[in-house]
Amino acid sequence: MPTTRGYSMNLMVALAVFCVAAHISSGQSTREVSAQCRYTGEGERAYTFVLPPSSVHNCGSGLEQEEMRELRETVQQLVTKTQQLETEAQQQENKVRQLETEVQQQKTEVEQLQTKVQVLETKSLEDKCAEGHRLPGVPSCYHLWKLGCRQSGSYVVSSNVSDVYCDFHNFTSLSGEIPQTCSPLYESDMASGQYTIDPDGPGNGVKPFSVYCDMDSVPGKGVTVISHDSEARTQVTGYSGAGSYMRDVTYQASLDEIRALIVVSQSCQQFLKYECYHSAMNFGDTDIAWWMTWDGRRADYWGGATPGSGKCGCGQEGTCDNGKPKCNCDNNDNNWRSDEGLLTHNPDLPVTQLRFGDTLGYQANGYHRLGKLRCS
Numbered sequence: 001m002p003t004t005r006g007y008s009m010n011l012m013v014a015l016a017v018f019c020v021a022a023h024i025s026s027g028q029s030t031r032e033v034s035a036q037c038r039y040t041g042e043g044e045r046a047y048t049f050v051l052p053p054s055s056v057h058n059c060g061s062g063l064e065q066e067e068m069r070e071l072r073e074t075v076q077q078l079v080t081k082t083q084q085l086e087t088e089a090q091q092q093e094n095k096v097r098q099l100e101t102e103v104q105q106q107k108t109e110v111e112q113l114q115t116k117v118q119v120l121e122t123k124s125l126e127d128k129c130a131e132g133h134r135l136p137g138v139p140s141c142y143h144l145w146k147l148g149c150r151q152s153g154s155y156v157v158s159s160n161v162s163d164v165y166c167d168f169h170n171f172t173s174l175s176g177e178i179p180q181t182c183s184p185l186y187e188s189d190m191a192s193g194q195y196t197i198d199p200d201g202p203g204n205g206v207k208p209f210s211v212y213c214d215m216d217s218v219p220g221k222g223v224t225v226i227s228h229d230s231e232a233r234t235q236v237t238g239y240s241g242a243g244s245y246m247r248d249v250t251y252q253a254s255l256d257e258i259r260a261l262i263v264v265s266q267s268c269q270q271f272l273k274y275e276c277y278h279s280a281m282n283f284g285d286t287d288i289a290w291w292m293t294w295d296g297r298r299a300d301y302w303g304g305a306t307p308g309s310g311k312c313g314c315g316q317e318g319t320c321d322n323g324k325p326k327c328n329c330d331n332n333d334n335n336w337r338s339d340e341g342l343l344t345h346n347p348d349l350p351v352t353q354l355r356f357g358d359t360l361g362y363q364a365n366g367y368h369r370l371g372k373l374r375c376s
Helices: 004-021 053-058 062-121 125-134 141-147 183-187 255-264 313-317
Strands: 023-026 029-032 034-039 045-050 153-155 164-166 193-197 209-214 223-226 234-236 245-248 268-277 290-292 337-343 353-356 365-370 373-375
Antiparallel strands (some): 023 029, 034 045, 193 209, 209 223, 223 373, 245 353, 268 337, 268 365, 268 373, 290 353
């Protein structure tokens, strides 16, 4: 870039050429004018215009005075233009210096970030998360989550002056949207735990609700799990009539929420088991035990069998004890037996009630157990 003095010198040379070439005409004669440019001791520019001796006697004429005035105005315009160019050149130099400073600052920040990345790459996931608990430098809980931290707790982040609580269970996916099921969370490498889902999407039907996401039991899948109050092994005794024992099942989500989940899931299941001692499931064509579907229908099959079969799992497979056609418990003898299996027909789930009977006689006894609803 030319310096300020470079601009001035170039302009002075041009001005000198202009002045030397300039001429003043009066009548039939032509008088050449020479111009000189110099700097005073104070650094100011001075211009000297010299007329040849032969033309001095005409200097007093009105015509020559007018021409001299025009020449002075032209020179003054050139001087003004030079000053403007010098000012613009100085402004450009200032901008260049400012940009150079900003570029250097950016380079410094990049080098610092590269150093942090190199340090993090040499550490294990446990180290990264542990250091997040006590060392500043990570901007937010979200960045800790992206690093792979999954343990909710108090962390130090650089965006706050004090510790903040990072609840990673409320983190959903990289897009920040609430997932319909646990599957997107599994794909984002989230750990097993309690999360919020919204099966039918924002603004539709049910509101988001909390479920447990099992990321470990089924390879390649995140399983959405909903618990209830009838999971424990529960005794049935003292009930004679068919279905006289009733156990209502209360879930940790509403039926509307559960059905919304089942609709968007590929498959759902519940484990159902009845242990029996001198207690039958069926007397011929009469059902003694059954369960109720989500919409209040009496199911005609047991765990491990298909809808409409009227059988338990062993009856459908032809493997019941002593060749019984429907269920093991139909032996109704003094031996502990059981009928169990998975309920997998989504249109019937979840189980809302269990019904049993034939536990009033001598030593008659039974136990039921209903598993969590699991959808994937």
